Amino acid sequence: MAEKAILFDSTKCMACRACQVACKQWNELNGEKTSNRGSYENPPDLGGTTWVKIGFREVERQGNVTWLFVRRACMHCTDAGCVRVCPNGTLFHNEWGAVAYNKDTCTGCGYCVEGCPFSVPGLDGNRVTGIGKMGKCSFCTTPGLDRIAQGWAPACVKTCPSEALQYGDRDKLVAEGKQRVAALKAKGYSNAYLYGDKELQGLHVLYVLDDSPRVYGLPVNPRIPAATLAWQNVIQPLGWALGGLTIIGLGLNYLVAREAKLTRELPGKKEE
């Protein structure tokens, strides 16, 4: 199955936030009550029930303030930190290359929250009991609300009035993104960049940026931290190896020692 992707063109986004509304509506996510923090940007952050939001950034360019808008949501990484740390396979790559998850099996451990280089997953639950569920963009593949399997675009893309969001086969969108970046460079945006083409072996959300990722608050060359890699690559196998060897060793010891004790007891009794 061809890998799918979403292409976000920052130069076309007008921050209407229709994508935020469409996402909440389609995925049946509750709204949050928030307060005015002196910005049109709202709600304050992604979370278990806020899967996409537009960030508002005020940046100085040649003495003038420029208002930049940047989409924030799950990047659906190919090398995904959350998938690497999820202890029971709740998070997985689906047939489209996106990072989907099974909400029923989520234990609420929050390892994915800590393992995500983009700080995307949100954990809703009780901090005292530890009972909770993770929530993040499912690329509109939540069972029962699956748009992709129907051949439809994700809700955010479908609603986007300025076509800042596009949906399609990933390789086609990469080509499209490269063309747009080339066009931006021709216009004088020398730092224009297609984010997501190479990052973490390829994201399934691509960003056409008219400046470097840093200006948009995106991590330059994101990496999976060593502690994230340790769980499946070191800790789990090490635990199994040491646990297994110990039990085998004890079993062998038992066989040897029982034999030794028996042979020792026979002549020992005669001596007494």
Add this chain to the structure above:
Amino acid sequence: MQQEVERYRKPTRVLHWVHTSAFIILFLTGLILFIPPLAILAQDSWTRLLHRIAAVVFVGGPLIYMLMNWKAAWKGVKEAFTWGAEDIGWLQAAPRYYFLCDEGAMPPQPHMNTGQKLWWLMVVVFSVLFFISGFIMWPLKTVAPSALLQWMAFIHDVAFIATGTMFFVHIYLSVIHPLMRPLHTGAWSSMARGKVSAEYAKSHHSKWYEEISKAP
């Protein structure tokens, strides 16, 4: 009726079994995260709740014991950190002793032999590590930085592997090893009833037996 000596007082034995029960619950609810097919049992967080309840007992039990028996607690902790040349004697004799059941090979032992002390030291050190890393991952989960939380999970996992494997060794050497049978003679008796026969104390912990025989 043969003569018996007291090896562990009642508060110590109660603490041992309370700590053990908490550890087993913590062990099992943690272990399922190491077995992906079984990890499905952890869904909807109920094992997390159980883990936290057991964690309170695991930490609270020793704390209450320390408050009520601070002298014994201090003596016990000191014992865990007292190591000397004679411990090498145990290590050298251990293979002959445990594989060939050669009881004559073992030099005289104090109240705790080196193997027991090793496990006891692990219990002390890793309980503290479990507590620190667990505390950061529970009440401090929302305020601690991601990287710190990930390393705390790492420490928790390493402590789990170390104590989890040695836990089996502890059970094995206490009640399963051929030299530990029948059960009423040694380790089991000392932790279940608190007493061992004078005969056993003399043969297995002769240095300790001398000490308590001298005392009035």
